[in-house]
Amino acid sequence: MSEAVSALAGARGSGLVELADAGVTGMITLRGDLPLLGGALESVLGLGLPGQRQVVTGQRGQVLWMSPDELLIVLPYAEAPGVAAALSAALGDAFATVAVVSDARALITVTGAQARDVLAKLMPVDFADFPVASVRRTRAAQVAAALWRESETEWKLVCFRSVASYVFEALATVAQPGGEVGLYR
Amino acid sequence: MSHRLGTGGRLIDRARPMDFTFNGKTMRGYAGDTLAAALLGAGQVLVGRSFKYHRPRGIMASGAEEPNALVGLGEGQRYEPNQRVTTTELFPGLKASSQNHWPSLEFDVGAINAKLWRFFPAGFYYKTFIAPRPFWKHLYEPIIRRSAGLGRAPDAETHDADRYEQIYAFCDVLVAGGGIAGLKAAREAADAGKRVILVEQTAHFGGRAVVDGLEVEGQGAEAWVAAQLAALSSMPGVTVLSRTMVSGVYDHGYALAYQRIADHTPGAEKPRHRLWRIRAGQIVSATGAIERPLSFAGNDLPGVMLASAVRDYVVNWAVSPGKSVAVVTNNDDAYRTALALHAVGIKVPAVIDARREATGDLPARVRAAGIRVIEDAAIRHVEGGKAVTGVALCRFNSDGGAVIETLSCDALAMSGGWSPVVHLWSHCGGKLLWNEAGAFFRPDPARPPLGADGKGFVTCVGAANGELGNEGEAPMLPVWLMPAQASYDLRAKAWLDPQNDVKVSDVQLAAQEGYASVEHTKRYTTLGMATDQGKLSNINGLAILSDALGQPIPQTGTTTFRPPYTPISLGAIAGEARGGIFQPLRKTPIYDWHAARGAHWEPVGYWRRPYCYPKAGETHAQAVSREINQTRKAVGILDASTLGKLVVKGPDAGRFLDMLYTNVMSTLKVGKCRYGLMCNENGFLSDDGVVARLSEDTWLCHTTSGGADRIHAWMEDWLQCEWWDWKVHVVNLTEQFAQIAVVGPKARALLEKLGGDMDLSAAAFPFMDWKEGHLGDIPARIFRISFSGELSYEVAVPAGQGLALWERLMEAGAEFGVAPYGTEALHVMRAEKGFIMIGDETDGTVIPQDLGLGWAISKKKADFLGKRGMEREAMVSADRWQLVGLETLDGSVLPDGALAPLPGKNDNGQQETQGRVTSTYFSPTLGKGIAMGLLHKGPARMGEVVQFQNASGGTVAARVVDPCFYDKAGEKQNV
Amino acid sequence: MLLLSCPCCGVTAEETEFANGGEAHLKRFGPGSTDAEYEAYMFARKNPRGVHFERWRHAYGCGKWFLMARDTMTLEVYGTYKAQTTEPPAELQAHIKARRPEWEGF
Structure with missing residues (x-):
C-alpha cells in the first residue's frame, strides 16, 4: 500500500518557538450556505457551526470558518474521504460543494510563549486581538496562509503544499535565537 | 585641537576603554562613545573629504543631521559605506575609513577641484558636458562617475554576513522621539490605557533637556527621564524601543520604524536590524528640532561645529572640539555652549553675536563668567586649512570688506537658530506654517495628514511643534548670510549644503538663471539631495533663494520631505526575504526526485519545473532530443502537477462555463474531455486547457500552469460581482493532485503493468475520455488526452502519493525504456x-x-x-x-x-x-x-x-x- | 498603504492582503451592444479627484470581492459594502454627502 506523505516529511525546528510538521492531515472544504452546511456537520461529525472566524473543536475533528460560505474541516487523514462522502450524502441535492483537500495543504504547528512575536514577523496581524479558538486567513511572508490558535501558546498554520518548505523555512529563519522581541508579553 | 577632558561625560564609562582604528591608525575611546566622540576625543578633527571639491571636512553635528562625517565602516562581509560617525556607537575593534580621497586623507589630489571652484558653479555638469551628445555616454559620464560619489560600494562578490527581519505591530499611539515631550506624550497615552509604542533613535532618552541640565516638573531632567522610563516599561501594552527611528509615515497611520539591534555589537547572534511595520491610531511626532548652521566663508572647515553639538560632546562624552572655542550666534541659546565650555575650563575667546545687542539673561551670565561678547558682529571668514586656526570678524551689516578683528581659536561653535523636525508630519501630507519670530516652518494644526476616517492622525509636540522652550530669551535675528551683504568671494565659500558641496553663490546663480521654483532649484544645484536630505541646509537654502527672488520665504515654500528620515539598510527592507526564501519557490510533490536527478530547472511563475534531465556529459539540447526521441519511440513521463485544476460545481455550472469558454461545455457528456479556450472581454485569448465533466453538475477545468490562480480569481470575480445569483461553486484543487503525463507508444502497456481496476484498452478507454479508479493501490483519475500527438494519459493522484506513482512508473517502465522528460521536450513536441x-x-x-x-x-x-x-x-x-x-x-x-x-x-x-x-x-x-x-x-x-x-x-x-x-x-x- | 475593512469576514487589514479591481458598478455590455456602450464598459473610467467607488478582493483573506467608497484625494474611506449590488447603499451615500457636501452624488 502506498502511504501518503506530507510535503514537509516530518520536519521540526527549534528556536524562539518549536516548529513541527503536523504530518498528513485530513482536510475537507465545504462550500454553501452556512446553516445548510451546519446541519450536515452536526449529523455527520457532531460538530457545531463556527461563528465568523471561529474554530469549533469536537471529538472527531475541528471545523474552521473560512469565509461567509466556506468551512474547513480538519480531521485524521484516513477519515477524510469517508467523511466527505457522508457529508455529500447528507447534503443530498442541496447546492453545496464538498472537496477533500488534505493533500493540497501543509499543516505546521508553532508552539511557545514567543509564538506571537515570531508569527508577527511574517504576518500583518494584530495578535493582541486573536483569542484561542479563532482563525485568521492572511499572508505569511509572501504566500497565503490560515492561522488558528489552539491554546495560549499553540498555533496551527495551514498553507498550500507547494510552498510548505518556503513557509517552514521562513518561520525557522525568524525564530532563530537572538531575534527575541518582547512585543507580546 | 579636539581632545578628551579629564573628567565628566555622562554617557561614557572610563573604566571600559575601547580601541578602534581610523584609516588603519589605532585610537582609543570609551564605552558609551559614538564614533564621532571617540574620534574627536582622540584628536581626529579631519574625517573626510567633500563630495565635489574634496575639501577637508570634520564633524559638524552630534546626531542624525550630520552632513560631513561619513565613513566606510567594517570590512569584508560587514563593510558598509557612508555611515555617519555621529550615529555609530563605538565598539571594541571598530574599523572605520574615510571616504572621497586619493591617495590619502591628508593629501588629496582631487582637492584640485577646490582650487578650481570658480569653474564648478551650479549646473556645471549640465552646461559643460552637453555637447557633443555621444561624448556624454562614452566619455564624460564614465569619468565623472568615477571621480564623484561618496563611499565605495561593497564588493559585489561579498554577501552581507548579518541577518535582518521585520515585524508587524499595532498600537493606539506611536510616539516618535524619546525626549521630554515624547516621554510625556507616551506616559499620558499609557495612563489612559492606550497601547503605546515609544521609539527613540539614539541609545539614550531625554533629548536636549538632559544635556542642558533642565528641570522637568520640579525634578532634574535626568531623574525625571529615568522615572518615566521605569514607569512606562512596567506598564502593560507599552513597548519602549531605543536605537529605533521612525523612518517614514504613510497612509492611514502606517509607519516604518528602523531598529538597529546589533550595529553596536557586530557578530552577535542577533538580527542586525529590524524594520517595524507599525499601524498606529495616532502618531505623535516628538522629534525635536535641529540647529541651523550659519552661512559664512569657510563654515565647512574642520572645527566649525553646531553650538548644540559642541555642548553634546562636552556634556555627554567629555570631549571638547578645541582648546579655544569661539561661539557665533544670532540667538541666546548658543550662550549655553559658551557656559558649558567655560564650566569645563575650555577657553571661549568670544561670543560673536549678529544682533545689535545681546541683553538677555544668558548673555549676562556669559559676561559674568568673564567671556567677551561682541555684538553686531559677524564671521567674515574662517582661517585655517585642514583645521580652524582663527576667525576674522567684521560688522554684521557690511559686505565684509573691513576686518574689525581677528581672533585666534581652534574651533568655532555656530548657531543660526532652530528648525523643528517636521519630517514625519510632512511625509504623508501635513502642511506647514512659517513662524516669523523663530524663522522656521512648523506644523499647521489645521492641515494635518488625514487617516482612513478623514481625521488627522499625526500630532507634533514639543520642539517638533515649534515649542522651542526659549520663552524669556531675547528674540533671535534671522541671519541667512554672514555678513549680511557678503561679497561674491565670501559667498562662494559659504557652504549651504556641505554634503553635496552647494554654496550660497550656487543658489543665487540658479535664481539668476531663472530657477524660481524651489523644487527645480533643488535639483539644479543638488541642494539637500545628499544622504542627509538637507537637514541642515534646507531653511538656509530657501532663505537665500527667497532673497535672490525678492520674495518672502513662505511664498517660496519648502521642498517635499520624503521618507526615510535617515537612510535605512537594504537588509532591513528585504527582511527575511533573502537566499532560499527570497521569494516563494513552489515545489511539486515530485520536486525532490527531480532535484536528485540533476534536473535543470525552468521557472514557471513561482514553480520550478524540470526543463530537462541532462545525463553526465550531455548538453541540455542533447538531453532534450534524447527525451523526445525516447518518448516518441517508447514512453516518457512528465510531471504535470503544476497544471491548474479548478472544480466548478452547481446547478448553473454548465451555463457559467458556457460564458467563460468560447466553446460549449454544458453539452459535454459525463466521462468526456473537451479542449477549451478562455478569452477576456477584449476577445483576446487568456488561457486554455482540457475540461472534463465529472458528474451531472460538476466539471473539472484544467488551466495553464501559470494561469491557475488567475483563472480561479477570474471565475470568482464573475460569480461574486456579476452573476451573483447563479448557483456555482469553484474550488481550486490544483495542489490536491499530482499529475503525471504518461506519453508514447508504450504508455498503455506501462500503465497496465501497474495494475488496478481500470480497463485501459483502446476500446474501453478512447481518446478524450477520463476514468476514475486505482492504479495498483493508488486512487487515480486518468484523462486520455495528448499534448504531444502520442498515445498519452494524464494521471492525477492525491499529491501525497504523487512521488510513489512516479517511482513506480520509472521502475515499471524500465523494460519499456521510459524516460522522464522536461518542459522543453514538452514544448518541442507540442510545436511539432x-x-x-x-x-x-x-x-x-x-x-x-x-x-x-x-x-x-x-x-x-x-x-x-x-x-x-x-x-x-x-x-x-x-x-x-x-x-x-x-x-x-x-x-x-x-x-x-x-x-x-x-x-x-x-x-x-x-x-x-x-x-x-x-x-x-x-x-x-x-x-x-x-x-x-x-x-x-x-x-x-x-x-x-x-x-x-x-x-x-x-x-x-x-x-x-x-x-x-x-x-x-x-x-x-x-x- | 491603505487600511481596509472587509465586510465579508469582518477583518480590518493592511492593503497587502487585498487586490484592487478598479472601478465598481460598471455595467457589462456584451453582444448586441453599440460600439459606444462597449467602449464605455471596457475603457471609459471616471478616475475622479474625490469620491470613488472601487472593487477590492480580500485575496489573502476570505477571497471575497467587496466594494469601497474612498476619496482619491484625501484617502478617506467612507465605507465598504458587499459586491452584490448595483449601487452604493443609501446610508453610505448619505454619509458621503455629509462628509463631502459638494459631491455630485452616485
Missing part, C-alpha cells in the same frame, strides 16, 4: 504538432481566430466573455497576422521572436513588418528547425518564402507551411 502555447503564440493581443482556433468558438451561443470584443472592426479585419508553420530553407532554427521585415517605414519611422516568430525549436523528430509564427494573412500564403531577420542583421528564408509538422492525421494518438 502545431499546438499553441499561451504566452508564446499569445501576447494579450491575439484572438483565437488568429491562431486557426475558430473551430473552438461557438457560433450558436448568444453570449460568452470576449464575444462582443471579437466583433470589433479590427478583430474581423482580413488584415490580421495569423498562425502559420515556418520551415527554414536551410534547416536552421529561426531566432525566437524574429520579425519578418517589409520595405518602408511606418509613421513612427520604424521598419515595416509583416510577421514574427512565436515558437521556434530544433525538432529531433524531423531533424531540422521548425517554427510557428504570426504572419499577415498567413494561412493564405502557404508555400510562399518569407524573410525573417536574424541576430547578425541579415535575414533567413523560411517557407510558410501548415503549423502541424507531425502526424497530421492523428494516427499516433488514436491507438
Whole structure:
C-alpha cells in the first residue's frame, strides 16, 4: 500500500518557538450556505457551526470558518474521504460543494510563549486581538496562509503544499535565537 | 585641537576603554562613545573629504543631521559605506575609513577641484558636458562617475554576513522621539490605557533637556527621564524601543520604524536590524528640532561645529572640539555652549553675536563668567586649512570688506537658530506654517495628514511643534548670510549644503538663471539631495533663494520631505526575504526526485519545473532530443502537477462555463474531455486547457500552469460581482493532485503493468475520455488526452502519493525504456504538432481566430466573455497576422521572436513588418528547425518564402507551411 | 498603504492582503451592444479627484470581492459594502454627502 506523505516529511525546528510538521492531515472544504452546511456537520461529525472566524473543536475533528460560505474541516487523514462522502450524502441535492483537500495543504504547528512575536514577523496581524479558538486567513511572508490558535501558546498554520518548505523555512529563519522581541508579553 | 577632558561625560564609562582604528591608525575611546566622540576625543578633527571639491571636512553635528562625517565602516562581509560617525556607537575593534580621497586623507589630489571652484558653479555638469551628445555616454559620464560619489560600494562578490527581519505591530499611539515631550506624550497615552509604542533613535532618552541640565516638573531632567522610563516599561501594552527611528509615515497611520539591534555589537547572534511595520491610531511626532548652521566663508572647515553639538560632546562624552572655542550666534541659546565650555575650563575667546545687542539673561551670565561678547558682529571668514586656526570678524551689516578683528581659536561653535523636525508630519501630507519670530516652518494644526476616517492622525509636540522652550530669551535675528551683504568671494565659500558641496553663490546663480521654483532649484544645484536630505541646509537654502527672488520665504515654500528620515539598510527592507526564501519557490510533490536527478530547472511563475534531465556529459539540447526521441519511440513521463485544476460545481455550472469558454461545455457528456479556450472581454485569448465533466453538475477545468490562480480569481470575480445569483461553486484543487503525463507508444502497456481496476484498452478507454479508479493501490483519475500527438494519459493522484506513482512508473517502465522528460521536450513536441502555447503564440493581443482556433468558438451561443470584443472592426479585419508553420530553407532554427521585415517605414519611422516568430525549436523528430509564427494573412500564403531577420542583421528564408509538422492525421494518438 | 475593512469576514487589514479591481458598478455590455456602450464598459473610467467607488478582493483573506467608497484625494474611506449590488447603499451615500457636501452624488 502506498502511504501518503506530507510535503514537509516530518520536519521540526527549534528556536524562539518549536516548529513541527503536523504530518498528513485530513482536510475537507465545504462550500454553501452556512446553516445548510451546519446541519450536515452536526449529523455527520457532531460538530457545531463556527461563528465568523471561529474554530469549533469536537471529538472527531475541528471545523474552521473560512469565509461567509466556506468551512474547513480538519480531521485524521484516513477519515477524510469517508467523511466527505457522508457529508455529500447528507447534503443530498442541496447546492453545496464538498472537496477533500488534505493533500493540497501543509499543516505546521508553532508552539511557545514567543509564538506571537515570531508569527508577527511574517504576518500583518494584530495578535493582541486573536483569542484561542479563532482563525485568521492572511499572508505569511509572501504566500497565503490560515492561522488558528489552539491554546495560549499553540498555533496551527495551514498553507498550500507547494510552498510548505518556503513557509517552514521562513518561520525557522525568524525564530532563530537572538531575534527575541518582547512585543507580546 | 579636539581632545578628551579629564573628567565628566555622562554617557561614557572610563573604566571600559575601547580601541578602534581610523584609516588603519589605532585610537582609543570609551564605552558609551559614538564614533564621532571617540574620534574627536582622540584628536581626529579631519574625517573626510567633500563630495565635489574634496575639501577637508570634520564633524559638524552630534546626531542624525550630520552632513560631513561619513565613513566606510567594517570590512569584508560587514563593510558598509557612508555611515555617519555621529550615529555609530563605538565598539571594541571598530574599523572605520574615510571616504572621497586619493591617495590619502591628508593629501588629496582631487582637492584640485577646490582650487578650481570658480569653474564648478551650479549646473556645471549640465552646461559643460552637453555637447557633443555621444561624448556624454562614452566619455564624460564614465569619468565623472568615477571621480564623484561618496563611499565605495561593497564588493559585489561579498554577501552581507548579518541577518535582518521585520515585524508587524499595532498600537493606539506611536510616539516618535524619546525626549521630554515624547516621554510625556507616551506616559499620558499609557495612563489612559492606550497601547503605546515609544521609539527613540539614539541609545539614550531625554533629548536636549538632559544635556542642558533642565528641570522637568520640579525634578532634574535626568531623574525625571529615568522615572518615566521605569514607569512606562512596567506598564502593560507599552513597548519602549531605543536605537529605533521612525523612518517614514504613510497612509492611514502606517509607519516604518528602523531598529538597529546589533550595529553596536557586530557578530552577535542577533538580527542586525529590524524594520517595524507599525499601524498606529495616532502618531505623535516628538522629534525635536535641529540647529541651523550659519552661512559664512569657510563654515565647512574642520572645527566649525553646531553650538548644540559642541555642548553634546562636552556634556555627554567629555570631549571638547578645541582648546579655544569661539561661539557665533544670532540667538541666546548658543550662550549655553559658551557656559558649558567655560564650566569645563575650555577657553571661549568670544561670543560673536549678529544682533545689535545681546541683553538677555544668558548673555549676562556669559559676561559674568568673564567671556567677551561682541555684538553686531559677524564671521567674515574662517582661517585655517585642514583645521580652524582663527576667525576674522567684521560688522554684521557690511559686505565684509573691513576686518574689525581677528581672533585666534581652534574651533568655532555656530548657531543660526532652530528648525523643528517636521519630517514625519510632512511625509504623508501635513502642511506647514512659517513662524516669523523663530524663522522656521512648523506644523499647521489645521492641515494635518488625514487617516482612513478623514481625521488627522499625526500630532507634533514639543520642539517638533515649534515649542522651542526659549520663552524669556531675547528674540533671535534671522541671519541667512554672514555678513549680511557678503561679497561674491565670501559667498562662494559659504557652504549651504556641505554634503553635496552647494554654496550660497550656487543658489543665487540658479535664481539668476531663472530657477524660481524651489523644487527645480533643488535639483539644479543638488541642494539637500545628499544622504542627509538637507537637514541642515534646507531653511538656509530657501532663505537665500527667497532673497535672490525678492520674495518672502513662505511664498517660496519648502521642498517635499520624503521618507526615510535617515537612510535605512537594504537588509532591513528585504527582511527575511533573502537566499532560499527570497521569494516563494513552489515545489511539486515530485520536486525532490527531480532535484536528485540533476534536473535543470525552468521557472514557471513561482514553480520550478524540470526543463530537462541532462545525463553526465550531455548538453541540455542533447538531453532534450534524447527525451523526445525516447518518448516518441517508447514512453516518457512528465510531471504535470503544476497544471491548474479548478472544480466548478452547481446547478448553473454548465451555463457559467458556457460564458467563460468560447466553446460549449454544458453539452459535454459525463466521462468526456473537451479542449477549451478562455478569452477576456477584449476577445483576446487568456488561457486554455482540457475540461472534463465529472458528474451531472460538476466539471473539472484544467488551466495553464501559470494561469491557475488567475483563472480561479477570474471565475470568482464573475460569480461574486456579476452573476451573483447563479448557483456555482469553484474550488481550486490544483495542489490536491499530482499529475503525471504518461506519453508514447508504450504508455498503455506501462500503465497496465501497474495494475488496478481500470480497463485501459483502446476500446474501453478512447481518446478524450477520463476514468476514475486505482492504479495498483493508488486512487487515480486518468484523462486520455495528448499534448504531444502520442498515445498519452494524464494521471492525477492525491499529491501525497504523487512521488510513489512516479517511482513506480520509472521502475515499471524500465523494460519499456521510459524516460522522464522536461518542459522543453514538452514544448518541442507540442510545436511539432502545431499546438499553441499561451504566452508564446499569445501576447494579450491575439484572438483565437488568429491562431486557426475558430473551430473552438461557438457560433450558436448568444453570449460568452470576449464575444462582443471579437466583433470589433479590427478583430474581423482580413488584415490580421495569423498562425502559420515556418520551415527554414536551410534547416536552421529561426531566432525566437524574429520579425519578418517589409520595405518602408511606418509613421513612427520604424521598419515595416509583416510577421514574427512565436515558437521556434530544433525538432529531433524531423531533424531540422521548425517554427510557428504570426504572419499577415498567413494561412493564405502557404508555400510562399518569407524573410525573417536574424541576430547578425541579415535575414533567413523560411517557407510558410501548415503549423502541424507531425502526424497530421492523428494516427499516433488514436491507438 | 491603505487600511481596509472587509465586510465579508469582518477583518480590518493592511492593503497587502487585498487586490484592487478598479472601478465598481460598471455595467457589462456584451453582444448586441453599440460600439459606444462597449467602449464605455471596457475603457471609459471616471478616475475622479474625490469620491470613488472601487472593487477590492480580500485575496489573502476570505477571497471575497467587496466594494469601497474612498476619496482619491484625501484617502478617506467612507465605507465598504458587499459586491452584490448595483449601487452604493443609501446610508453610505448619505454619509458621503455629509462628509463631502459638494459631491455630485452616485
